[in-house]
Amino acid sequence: xxxxxxxxxxxxxxxxxxxxxxxxxxxxxxxxxxxxxxxxxxxxxxxxxxxxxxxxxxxxxxxxxxxxxxxxxxxxxxxxxxxxxxxxxxxxxxxxxxxxxxxxxxxxxxxxxxxxxxxxxxxxxxxxxxxxxxxxxxxxxxxxxxxxxxxxxxxxxxxxxxxxxxxxxxxxxxxxxxxxxxxxxxxxxxxxxxxxxxxxxxxxxxxxxxxxxxxxxxxxxxxxxxxxxxxxxxxxxxxxxxxxxxxxxxxxxxxxxxxxxxxxxxxxxxxxxxxxxxxxxxxxxxxxxxxxxxxxxxxxxxxxxxxxxxxxxxxxxxxxxxxxxxxxxxxxxxxxxxxxxxxxxxxxxxxxxxxxxxxxxxxxxxxxxxxxxxxxxxxxxxxxxxxxxxxxxxxxxxxxxxxxxxxxxxxxxxxxxxxxxxxxxxxxxxxxxxxxxxxxxxxxxxxxxxxxxxxxxxxxxxxxxxxxxxxxxxxxxxxxxxxxxxxxxxxxxxxxxxxxxxxxxxxxxxx
Amino acid sequence: xxxxxxxxxxxxxxxxxxxxxxxxxxxxxxxxxxxxxxxxxxxxxxxxxxxxxxxxxxxxxxxxxxxxxxxxxxxxxxxxxxxxxxxxxxxxxxxxxxxxxxxxxxxxxxxxxxxxxxxxxxxxxxxxxxxxxxxxxxxxxxxxxxxxxxxxxxxxxxxxxxxxxxxxxxxxxxxxxxxxxxxxxxxxxxxxxxxxxxxxxxxxxxxxxxxxxxxxxxxxxxxxxxxxxxxxxxxxxxxxxxxxxxxxxxxxxxxxxxxxxxxxxxxxxxxxxxxxxxxxxxxxxxxxxxxxxxxxxxxxxxxxxxxxxxxxxxxxxxxxxxxxxxxxxxxxxxxxxxxxxxxxxxxxxxxxxxxxxx
Numbered sequence: 073x074x075x076x077x078x079x080x081x082x083x084x085x086x087x088x089x090x091x092x093x094x095x096x097x098x099x100x101x102x103x104x105x106x107x108x109x110x111x112x113x114x115x116x117x118x119x120x121x122x123x124x125x126x127x128x129x130x131x132x133x134x135x136x137x138x139x140x141x142x143x144x145x146x147x148x149x150x151x152x153x154x155x156x157x158x159x160x161x162x163x164x165x166x167x168x169x170x171x172x173x174x175x176x177x178x179x180x181x182x183x184x185x186x187x188x189x190x191x192x193x194x195x196x197x198x199x200x201x202x203x204x205x206x207x208x209x210x211x212x213x214x215x216x217x218x219x220x221x222x223x224x225x226x227x228x229x230x231x232x233x234x235x236x237x238x239x240x241x242x243x244x245x246x247x248x249x250x251x252x253x254x255x256x257x258x259x260x261x262x263x264x265x266x267x268x269x270x271x272x273x274x275x276x277x278x279x280x281x282x283x284x285x286x287x288x289x290x291x292x293x294x295x296x297x298x299x300x301x302x303x304x305x306x307x308x309x310x311x312x313x314x315x316x317x318x319x320x321x322x323x324x325x326x327x328x329x330x331x332x333x334x335x336x337x338x339x340x341x342x343x344x345x346x347x348x349x350x351x352x353x354x355x356x357x358x359x360x361x362x363x364x365x366x367x368x369x370x371x372x373x374x375x376x377x378x379x380x381x382x383x384x385x386x387x388x389x390x391x392x393x394x395x396x397x398x399x400x401x402x403x404x405x406x407x408x409x410x411x412x413x414x415x416x417x418x419x420x421x422x423x424x425x426x427x428x429x430x431x432x433x434x435x436x437x438x439x440x441x442x443x444x445x446x447x448x449x450x451x452x453x454x455x456x457x458x459x460x461x462x463x464x465x466x467x468x469x470x471x472x473x474x475x476x477x478x479x480x481x482x483x484x485x486x487x488x489x490x491x492x493x494x495x496x497x498x499x500x501x502x503x504x505x506x507x508x509x510x511x512x513x514x515x516x517x518x519x520x521x522x523x524x525x526x527x528x529x530x531x532x533x534x535x536x537x538x539x540x541x542x543x544x545x546x547x548x549x550x551x552x553x554x555x556x557x558x559x560x561x562x563x564x565x566x567x568x569x570x571x572x573x574x575x576x577x578x579x580x581x582x583x
Numbered sequence: 584x585x586x587x588x589x590x591x592x593x594x595x596x597x598x599x600x601x602x603x604x605x606x607x608x609x610x611x612x613x614x615x616x617x618x619x620x621x622x623x624x625x626x627x628x629x630x631x632x633x634x635x636x637x638x639x640x641x642x643x644x645x646x647x648x649x650x651x652x653x654x655x656x657x658x659x660x661x662x663x664x665x666x667x668x669x670x671x672x673x674x675x676x677x678x679x680x681x682x683x684x685x686x687x688x689x690x691x692x693x694x695x696x697x698x699x700x701x702x703x704x705x706x707x708x709x710x711x712x713x714x715x716x717x718x719x720x721x722x723x724x725x726x727x728x729x730x731x732x733x734x735x736x737x738x739x740x741x742x743x744x745x746x747x748x749x750x751x752x753x754x755x756x757x758x759x760x761x762x763x764x765x766x767x768x769x770x771x772x773x774x775x776x777x778x779x780x781x782x783x784x785x786x787x788x789x790x791x792x793x794x795x796x797x798x799x800x801x802x803x804x805x806x807x808x809x810x811x812x813x814x815x816x817x818x819x820x821x822x823x824x825x826x827x828x829x830x831x832x833x834x835x836x837x838x839x840x841x842x843x844x845x846x847x848x849x850x851x852x853x854x855x856x857x858x859x860x861x862x863x864x865x866x867x868x869x870x871x872x873x874x875x876x877x878x879x880x881x882x883x884x885x886x887x888x889x890x891x892x893x894x895x896x897x898x899x900x901x902x903x904x905x906x907x908x909x910x911x912x913x914x915x916x917x918x919x920x921x922x923x924x925x926x927x928x929x930x931x932x933x934x935x936x937x938x939x940x941x
Contacts (some may be wrong), residue, residue, distance in 0.1 A: 082775070082800045083766040088873040090863065094767040122851070125760070129767055129840050131849040136665045165836045169849050201844050202771070 095524030097130030098206035104213040105135030117516040130201040146176035187224040205238025252541035259534040278530040279515030282478040307445040313438035322403040334434040356528035367539040370417040381568040384412035385437040388561035413567040435563035442583040443474040479503040485543030584664040592690040598663040618703040629706040634670040635858025640865040644674040649684035658683035688717035715899035728753040742880035748870035748892040754788035784814025795881025835934035
């Protein structure tokens with residue numbers, strides 16, 4: 073029996089939606105398999121996929137790390153991680169089956185012999201598990217280690233071997249560089265070692281159900297698209313707030329800051345999805361084309377002092393507990409000028425969005441963890457009521473809540489019951505949890521599955537990454553000489569951020 | 584929770600809106616209404632399954648228990664609850680006796696969630712013709728379970744004869760995990776098989792549908808071999824000359840995929856409860872063309888998928904039907920035309936089906 077992958081399996085039918093699409097038999101090779109990301113996200117996601125029956129018959133999880141572990145040690149580690157982190161109930165028999173295809177390879181990234189062993193192990197797995205040469209490499213390692221690992225893969229032919237059958241893909245996590253120059257270097261390196269279409273850049277926000285629902289909301293309905301433009305939209309606010317501090321990432325964070333850490337990737341991606349034109353079809357390339365067009369059209373305000381505000385948290389109270397200020401966090405230099413909050417006004421220079429400001433903000437130690445996109449509509453051009461009747465009427469808003477409580481809120485005016493005519497804002501809530509509570513898959517679950525399936529729809533490509541840096545670099549340049557504003561932990565950021573909107577006659581929505 | 588004894592349909596509607604107001608902030612994003620038709624003795628099982636399914640797909644749950652059609656006085660008892668023992672959503676259990684049981688739609692119609700799709704599920708012997716039951720006529724999707732019929736194969740044949748797009752049967756739903764594994768195993772194969780064998784009890788309707796599906800997709804002869812198990816499907820084997828590809832159930836939770844020249848693989852194949860099956864049915868509200876084709880191939884009835892999805896209610900009184908003998912059974916005329924057509928099928932089961940239907 074030949075083992076070629078046939079694209080025309082007669083048992084499959086696009087109309088047959090009871091059968092999930094399973095990836096080809098393949099190996100998922102995790103570099104840095106003993107790290108935090110692997111333990112908290114990747115391994116639990118792999119377990120959840122196995123539990124849902126979405127992994128192919130020949131699947132191998134291969135851990136690569138420096139520790140002196142055997143396959144069994146890694147299996148024990150992975151089991152603990154799955155038990156702790158999995159979304160679906162832990163079932164012994166599911167684990168037993170998965171444990172049978174867990175492998176571990178010890179090695180340092182500069183260890184030639186280890187990579188030779190990896191190459192021969194993959195060949196072995198081809199025989200024992202029939203993976204057909206298919207492998208996805210997940211680089212769960214510091215970016216500084218990328219070049220050496222990639223070169224090793226190139227040397228050993230792991231990355232792509234034109235003669236060998238099967239696909240080779242690589243998954244990389246942010247940060248994708250720290251400015252345009254470094255991003256270009258990294259992209260050139262990765263795209264050179266793998267093919268550009270084999271590179272999957274994870275932005276886990278794009279794996280969230282609501283973000284994908286943005287496509288459905290905009291392009292499957294007639295209700296929203298006609299008003300999705302500057303004629304009806306007053307402004308757009310995109311917020312990603314975290315209540316946590318910098319945790320154990322002090323060293324990394326102090327070099328990076330909120331703008332590079334969040335604004336450059338997550339927020340600009342959300343902006344692109346909100347502002348993009350309709351793609352000609354729902355495919356990876358067509359969607360990327362439209363996103364890239366928007367990113368190219370993003371403009372910065374001329375008055376950066378006013379419209380690009382950054383902040384740094386001071387000590388304060390959050391959720392009933394006293395928390396330290398940024399400068400008092402461990403391993404942060406006392407004179408650090410790194411921002412933990414950034415709020416910027418962007419424009420999108422297209423016919424659809426001319427004159428509509430896009431306010432983006434992100435911060436740490438804000439009152440609660442929330443990510444949302446809020447479309448604020450213009451006020452009705454004429455109100456046939458007395459002024460006092462509509463004193464409490466605000467702008468109509470459509471809010472897409474990315475997390476938590478994924479869903480959509482529509483805010484509009486409604487008459488207060490009673491004899492007087494009084495119009496006030498009410499909110500109509502759509503919670504995914506209500507209409508479709510098929511327990512929502514974790515972002516990583518979805519994204520790992522997409523990598524194995526070869527579906528790049530939810531992954532930004534190199535051009536998008538470079539374009540995002542083109543937007544962020546002038547901000548960083550402007551901020552290089554300034555000191556961030558202070559804000560107390562547990563508040564919604566520095567006063568300058570509020571003043572920025574007040575100057576435009578607007579105010580931030582409290583998420 | 585509100586319990587209403589010897590009540591009327593309008594009282595039930597009022598009680599439901601009162602419960603909705605009392606639930607306050609819990610405004611529900613209703614995606615559909617699920618109507619469950621069930622016999623008194625199966626109520627507990629149906630309630631359990633519907634509760635589980637409705638927690639995955641929040642819906643308004645309307646459980647209709649028909650009993651004692653021959654009772655002298657029509658009577659309606661109802662229980663209305665939101666976020667109670669029947670899951671997080673809105674639920675109404677209605678017990679109807681006397682002639683009211685034949686007019687259940689008069690109580691159910693005003694309770695349907697506005698403009699949301701309706702799914703009717705019979706956790707009971709399926710009706711001979713769905714058009715006889717008004718609760719099936721207004722539904723967008725109709726879910727039966729021929730396994731509950733005294734003669735499942737005759738019932739399955741009757742489903743084919745009476746088929747309209749939007750009908751599905753849990754015998755098909757039970758097959759999804761098997762089809763998933765076989766399709767996944769087949770992904771890596773480029774040859775067409777010569778024959779296929781399903782190992783299961785001959786009277787197992789899922790095995791018959793499996794055979795129908797495989798014949799439809801692969802155009803190869805499919806036989807059903809009696810297995811050792813409890814009549815459930817225990818294996819499926821495709822033969823390619825001397826080679827074979829088999830999926831074999833190893834225990835209640837997993838199966839082995841074995842393929843000539845490759846090591847065996849163990850994969851999950853869980854036996855699913857009624858609630859999980861129902862949840863799968865509620866996931867898609869459009870008609871299942873693949874089921875129609877599999878059922879059509881099995882029954883040798885042509886063009887099931889292109890039939891009209893619209894049904895007119897046919898007045899059917901089981902009490903007069905009893906008095907006049909079972910003339911109704913042959914109304915599903917497929918049984919008589921099907922008898923000869925089915926003979927061309929490959930499995931012995933089809934012949935049984937025709938025998939039972941005629």
